[in-house]
Amino acid sequence: MTVSDAGEEALLLRILERAPHPPEGEVWAGDDAAALATPSTGRLLVTTDMLVEGVDFSLDHFSGGDIGWKCAAVNISDIAAMGGIASHVVVSLGLPGDAPQGLFEGILDGILDMAASCGVALIGGDLSSAAEVVISATALGRARGRFVTRSGAREGDVLCVTGSLGGAAAGLGLLRGGIAGDDMLDNARRRQLRPSPRTEEGPLLAELGATAMIDLSDGLARDLARLARASGVGCSIEASALPVDPAAAAASSILKTDATSLAVTGGEDYELLVALPEDRLDDAVSEMEGRSGLSVLGALTSDRAISIAGRAIESWEEEAWQHFRSQS
Amino acid sequence: MTVSDAGEEALLLRILERAPHPPEGEVWAGDDAAALATPSTGRLLVTTDMLVEGVDFSLDHFSGGDIGWKCAAVNISDIAAMGGIASHVVVSLGLPGDAPQGLFEGILDGILDMAASCGVALIGGDLSSAAEVVISATALGRARGRFVTRSGAREGDVLCVTGSLGGAAAGLGLLRGGIAGDDMLDNARRRQLRPSPRTEEGPLLAELGATAMIDLSDGLARDLARLARASGVGCSIEASALPVDPAAAAASSILKTDATSLAVTGGEDYELLVALPEDRLDDAVSEMEGRSGLSVLGALTSDRAISIAGRAIESWEEEAWQHFRSQS
Numbered sequence: 001m002t003v004s005d006a007g008e009e010a011l012l013l014r015i016l017e018r019a020p021h022p023p024e025g026e027v028w029a030g031d032d033a034a035a036l037a038t039p040s041t042g043r044l045l046v047t048t049d050m051l052v053e054g055v056d057f058s059l060d061h062f063s064g065g066d067i068g069w070k071c072a073a074v075n076i077s078d079i080a081a082m083g084g085i086a087s088h089v090v091v092s093l094g095l096p097g098d099a100p101q102g103l104f105e106g107i108l109d110g111i112l113d114m115a116a117s118c119g120v121a122l123i124g125g126d127l128s129s130a131a132e133v134v135i136s137a138t139a140l141g142r143a144r145g146r147f148v149t150r151s152g153a154r155e156g157d158v159l160c161v162t163g164s165l166g167g168a169a170a171g172l173g174l175l176r177g178g179i180a181g182d183d184m185l186d187n188a189r190r191r192q193l194r195p196s197p198r199t200e201e202g203p204l205l206a207e208l209g210a211t212a213m214i215d216l217s218d219g220l221a222r223d224l225a226r227l228a229r230a231s232g233v234g235c236s237i238e239a240s241a242l243p244v245d246p247a248a249a250a251a252s253s254i255l256k257t258d259a260t261s262l263a264v265t266g267g268e269d270y271e272l273l274v275a276l277p278e279d280r281l282d283d284a285v286s287e288m289e290g291r292s293g294l295s296v297l298g299a300l301t302s303d304r305a306i307s308i309a310g311r312a313i314e315s316w317e318e319e320a321w322q323h324f325r326s327q328s
Numbered sequence: 329m330t331v332s333d334a335g336e337e338a339l340l341l342r343i344l345e346r347a348p349h350p351p352e353g354e355v356w357a358g359d360d361a362a363a364l365a366t367p368s369t370g371r372l373l374v375t376t377d378m379l380v381e382g383v384d385f386s387l388d389h390f391s392g393g394d395i396g397w398k399c400a401a402v403n404i405s406d407i408a409a410m411g412g413i414a415s416h417v418v419v420s421l422g423l424p425g426d427a428p429q430g431l432f433e434g435i436l437d438g439i440l441d442m443a444a445s446c447g448v449a450l451i452g453g454d455l456s457s458a459a460e461v462v463i464s465a466t467a468l469g470r471a472r473g474r475f476v477t478r479s480g481a482r483e484g485d486v487l488c489v490t491g492s493l494g495g496a497a498a499g500l501g502l503l504r505g506g507i508a509g510d511d512m513l514d515n516a517r518r519r520q521l522r523p524s525p526r527t528e529e530g531p532l533l534a535e536l537g538a539t540a541m542i543d544l545s546d547g548l549a550r551d552l553a554r555l556a557r558a559s560g561v562g563c564s565i566e567a568s569a570l571p572v573d574p575a576a577a578a579a580s581s582i583l584k585t586d587a588t589s590l591a592v593t594g595g596e597d598y599e600l601l602v603a604l605p606e607d608r609l610d611d612a613v614s615e616m617e618g619r620s621g622l623s624v625l626g627a628l629t630s631d632r633a634i635s636i637a638g639r640a641i642e643s644w645e646e647e648a649w650q651h652f653r654s655q656s
Contacts, residue, residue, distance in 0.1 A: 026371075027475070027477055030478075030558075031410065031477050031478055031479075032375060032406040032407075032410050032478070032541075032542060032543060033373040033374055033375035033406045033407055033409070033410045033467075033469070034373065034374045034375070035371040035373055035410060035412075035471065035475045036371060036372040036373075036374065037371065037372070038366050038367045038369070038370065038371065038372045039366045040366070040368075041366070042366065043354075043363040043364060043365065043366065044363070044364040044365075044372070045362065045363055045364075046361055046362045046416070046418055046451065046452060046466075046468065047360060047361035047362065047418070047452060048419070048452060048453060048454050048464075048466055049420065049454045050420035050421075050422060050454050050456045050462075050464065051456075052422050052456050052457065052458045052459075052462070054459065055456060055457050055458065056456070078360040078361045079360075079361055081360040081361070082359065082360050082361045082363060084361065084363075088374070090375070090376040090466055091376070092376050092377065092378035092420075092464040093378075094378055094380050094462060123374065124374060124375060124376060125376060126376050126378050126464070128378045128379075128380050128383060129380065129383050130380045130383065130462060131380075131382065131459050131460050132458070132459050132460075134378075134380070134422060134458060134462050134464075136376075136378065136420040136454070136462075136464035138374075138376060138418055138466035139361075141361070142366075143363060147355070147363045149355055149359050149363075150358075150359050150360070151359075213360075214360060215360060230358075
């Protein structure tokens, strides 16, 4: 049974059957637009991200569930990186006509599972045919108190990162290499296929006084460069300060690559890179205990030069992934 | 110069240069998410729609500007069809690496032109590489007073439609046939390439007491079926009641097709199909004068059967476009 056999109306009905129901006075999926009660305070946060087959994922490694999960997760992560709490998501999905209906069902499952795990509701979407699988989500959320941009970091602030780095890139390498393995390697694969956005940590770090924050979708090198340039600061990060994911370390020898390189350029870890005033650091470290953990990378400087493990940021950026650039 | 030569960062910078600037206290493009002041009253409206090259448009007929315009327009139309006023839009864009940078610039122009013409701000987006041009927009808007779903129409309400029907389908036929021509045919082509959402009419019709409303993206047959089935009503529409676009009538003989068929199954006219209590009809007709105009199609019945020009709706639906169905 392909999606073409099923037809658009039947697939839309499947979404309506599966999607959560709105509270009284709201309309979600099934009309021209969703209608939501407006939050009475704070800021409305909006973000959109598209994943494309052959660019962001391969059907050789990703199930439908992984695709749907990841698309919801990367958008919810962007809301967390503003210090916000995601609440609603809409999804546009393009599928080849000969795609099995199971792929569609899997994608829907993945979106709903990820969203439900963060208290986010799927409230609408669009289906289209396309040459490859293309999925674009828009997440809405709310910053109850202050929201945190990329540009507020100041000299003397401490640069920190949640969790660990390099796991998702290691996972991609293992998947591409078809390398089976133990639980440790499974962790790396899971970080690539089913990332966990830092939905608790983002709002907490905002409350604790974070001056700048960004989620690590494109890797530490590229995302640090964005935060530091937007804030007009620099920093020097020692290799020993990098919280390399144990799974990345374990995978690096199998993949014949360098664990530091995975951690710096890998991308898709969806950890939060955050600048904190020095006097809030202890509180932040203790709040993040039992959650993601928080590692100090270094102090931000008025000198805008950025280096990681002794190498200038520009040379790391060259190594990192960029859309529309062919990879060497 | 291709988008691959330019690189993602340069293209993102072009968007930041061109996109409008946020008011004090808000953040738009350039961060993890946009942060908006929350509207103090009413309902927040959210809709998303994706357009795919080879499905929704061909680069043989659509310029970049047409693609960007249409993607913004179809989303803004969905907000109008709820009786709302669109305010913000985010866009995900996938482009082949070898696409000329001019295509990207044209799409950006088209989005910004359409959005500005409706008072809508482009506040964020995402760029990706893709096998074909894929563009997905999410529009946000607000219903100040009541919003209008598809499901509120009742027996005895009068079914009406703004403007005229069949023009966009006629325009597509002319474009595909490579048929040049006079101003009349240009109108049809323009309706296909640069649709005008009924942004004034939607909120006015809501204020006037519309009981159900839907925008005609998939054609009268399919969208009427949706409205009538959601509301649990039927109707019988005479051929003579259909406001056939003069451009569709002129094109139909050239295209060797039937003007009624273009008007009923054509789609993409982005007119509003609306149910009104009988006692509000005169006011609505007079309010729509000097705007889109408003034509009465017929009275809604408790008998759920639907027919147009003497044919049952099911046979018209068969003729109409559906994603994931091959067209005969």
